[in-house]
Amino acid sequence: MLIKLILNTVKLLMKKKSYILIGIIMPAFIVVFFSFEFGTEYKYKVGIVDKDKSYASNEIIKSIDNLEDIETTKVKEKDYDIILITQQIEVAVIIDKGFEANLLNFKEQDINIKSIKHNDVESSISQLINLKCEDLSMVASLSEKNINKFKEMNLEYNDQLANLSLNKIQQNIPKIQNTIGLMIFTIFIVAGNIASFLIEDEENKTKMRILSSGINKWKYYIAMIFIFYIMTMLTTGVYYIVSKILNIDYGMEKSSYFLIVMAVFNLIAISFNLCIVSFTKSRYASTIINILIVVPCCMLSGVFWDFDIMEKSLQKVGNLMPTRWVYVCIEKLQQNNNLSEINMYLVAMMIFSMGLFLISFAKLKMNNEL
Secondary structure, X not given: OHHHHHHHHHHHHHHOHHHHHHHHHHHHHHHHHHHHHOOOOOOEEEEEEEXXXXXXXXXXXXXXXOOOOEEEEEOOOOOHHHHHHOOOOOEEEEEOOOHHHHHHOOOOOOEEXXXXXXXXXXXXXXXXXXXXXXXXXXXXXXXXXXXXXXXXHHHHHHHHHHHHOHHHOOOOOOEHHHOHHHHHHHHHHHHOHHHHHHHHHHHOOHHHHHHHOOOOHHHHHHHHHHHHHHHHHHHHHHHHHHHHHOOXXXXXXXXXXXXXXXXXXXXHHHHHHHHHHHHOOOHHXXXXXXXHHHHHHHHHHOOXXXXXXXXXXXXXXXXXXXXXXXXXXXXXXXXXXXXXHHHHHHHHHHHHHHHHHHHHHHHHHHOOOO
């Protein structure tokens, strides 16, 4: 009887072509599209106050701009304080007037670095500026204080560095972590169909007819959980196949491990939405509750942006979120390519989903629906 119920429900869903297209296939393609359209890494904004406006100061700016995940923008001296406070930039670099003259005359060069939060980005920029100043000082010592000779020798020096680094150039292809946040959010939305379907069954008296045919309540809910779990896995599977065809970089030797992580995470998505439907009988309310909980969880988990730029207190909260565990699992697989490294997170996600299932069934029993 249970298998018959599952098959009949699947046949019913298959007849709804729009549901298959909008509920399963389209979400996967939307995530793939965003992988290409917005698949770049988060860029740290560095504001440059260039009071010298010289060839040498421009060389410093170019070296900062060439850092990975760094984007420079020129700001006025009077504005950089407020721009830092409002976090429009993470770091401000101030190059004082006379920088080039001091460089050519072997005097101390003044470059100040300001930031609100002292982090690794500030340290990296500081180290880079020190190294670049040393390089420019070395070239200046050979240029006999002649700016034209300095420019010529520095150009030759840069050409040599460029030739040495040509073998490090890699093709810029989309990476899985760029859109994992959107994928997690999409799975929650797709899993939300179980809430809508169960509520619709109640409204249309379909559930009553199924139960009157001899199916007990436990089997009904188990069948629905199984069907919609398969549905979420289909969305994950479509995304995986399309991303492999389009050569999206998973950053791990066995990209199939991604499917294992998502298979466990899909349990959380289903149990979460079943929990919602056990507390509300409104499709509109279940959708709103889903979004109101999932969006902040994703934000705190750092799946929409770099986790490290968040406040430490928010990071502590984010580390407790299952959505964060998914991201950590993928990061660890990219680093070690070993499932044993993420066993703890997979077990934690399974325990979390089981907890939500227990809450759901307890509430349904209280409502005399089990």
